[in-house]
Amino acid sequence: MEMYTPEVLISEEEIALRISELGRAITNDYENEELVVICVLKGAFMFCSDLIKKINRPVRLEFISLSSYGDGTNSSGNVRLEMDITANIEGKHVLVIEDIVDTGLTIKTLLNMLALRKPSSVKLASLLFKPAKLKHRVDINYLGFEIEDKFVIGFGLDYAGRYRELPYIGVLNAGN
């Protein structure tokens, strides 16, 4: 069995602290409104799970699955809808939860798709933002961390389907 431990970029403790802060900000912004939280699979599952525990408002949880990377480290340029939400979001307050905004293509495609369904409002929470690769301008309402141009893994993020289970954000080293 391989014994490879990736270098830590953002620790479990730093992530937990930041998620608590984001949860407080979201709780304050939504007063008593019900929120439809859309978790963008697969990468956002861990961030979403921890974040909604810190949102002290009624939440309805939905999942959507989009994919653009396949098994490589670069975006393919095409976003595939693999699984849609089941709820009708017309007139609802929607909070989309992403793990990372990189080129911005995935989230731009998703936000355009959701806007056609006439929600009352749509906001975005993303654990990570990598400005170096950005091609499509995106407003992130609740951002965890801005990071350098490194291929990151862990806390939901994968490389070729691996490393999602790491409790921290790590950096993928070439050759591993």
Ligand code: PRP
């Ligand atoms: C990753 C990540 C974001 C997207 C960000 O998803 O989870 O959704 O890429 O990249 P972009 O800003 O360049 O579009 P991926 O396609 O790897 O699917 P996954 O979440 O199932 O791993």
